[in-house]
Amino acid sequence: MHEVGIMESALLLMQRQAAAHQARRIDRVVLRIGTLAGVDPEALRFAFDVVTRATVAEGATLEIESVPAVAWCPACAREFGVENGFIFTCPGCNDLCGEIRRGRELELSRLEMS
C-alpha cells in the first residue's frame, strides 16, 4: 500500500501545473499506469479521494489508462504484447522472456483545468 505516497507526488505535480496556468480547479486527471508498475488502480482511486481533499483537485474526475505489458524476445528479435498474467511466452518460439519493454509506466499524463 504505497499508493498514497505515489498520489501525494501526483498531487504536487498537479498543484504546480494549476498554479502555472492560474487554474481555479482541476476537472480531470489522466494517469497512465503500467500493468507491471506494482500499483493497484483501486488503491490509487482511494488515495486520490483522500489526498485531494481541500485542494485544487478536489472532486476532479480520475481517469486511469492501463498500459499493457510488452516483452522482448531476443531469439526472435521481436516484441510481443502480454494480454494478462505475468508469464511471458514468446508466441514465435515459446521461450520464456524476461525483458520488459513497456508496462512499468507510472505517469501523470494529462490535466484538464478551468
Added chain:
Amino acid sequence: MCVECGCGKSIPFGVRVLSVIAPGLLKPKPPAAAAVTTVTPEPLSPLTVEVHASLLAKNDDAAARNRALFAQRKLLALNLVSSPGAGKTTLLSRTLDEFAPATGCAVVVGDLETDNDARRMHRPHVPVAQITTGTACHLDAEMVARGVAALDLQGTRVLFIENVGNLVCPASFDLGEAVRVVLLSATEGEDKPLKYPPIFKSAHLVLLTKIDVAAMLGFDCQAAVENIRRVAPQAQLIQLSARSGEGMAAWYDFLRTHLPPP
C-alpha cells in the same frame, strides 16, 4: 498497516464517501432556450495540459544520485527484498562473517521500528546503518542516501541495502542499486512468485533460502524453481541455506563476479 494507506494519519475510515462532488453539480444551470443563440456556454474545461511526468520522478532523481555515488566509489550496491522473515538478516550476518573480512562490506538496513537488525549485523569490520521508517512499508532512495551518508565507506566494496520486509511496495522504488536480490524462503509457498510477480520480474538474482529445512516442511523446491523461472526468466537463481552453509559459495561467487573493477 502503514502511513501509506492513510491509517497512520488518523483519517476516518469513511472519508472516501464524504467529499466527492461531481464536477458538473456546482455549475450554473444552462441558459434558457431562447438565449442559447446569443450566449456562448462556458466550456467545461478550457485548458488541457499534456504533462507526461513520472509520479516517481523525485525518487528516481535521488536514485540516480545514489547510483552516481556508488559508481564513483566503485561500490557494488545490492537491494535485498523479501517477505518478512525470509532470512535477509541471517544471510547477511553469515556473509559479513565469511565474505566481509576479505572484501569490505557495509550495510544499510530498513525496518519500521527497532535497531535489532543493525545490532545483529554489527561487526567491528562492518559499518551498519539502521533506518527506521516509522510506518512506511519500503525504503526510498532518499532514506538510503541518508543512511549511506552516515557510514564511513572507506574500503567498502559491497553495500548491502536490506529493505523493509514486504514483497509489494519495494518493487516500485529504485534505490540506485546495481543488483536487486529477491529472497524466497522454504517456509513460504512455492507459488509466491506467481502471486507477487512485479517484484520477481524486477529481480536480477533470486535466492531460494532455508533449503536445509525444505524437505522437513514438505516444500517442493522443484516447483518453486519452476515458478521462479516462469515469472523471472531474466534472473539468476541460487539455492542456499545461511544456516547449513549450503549454496553460500555460489552467493559469494555472484558477489565477486559483479564487483566493479577497482
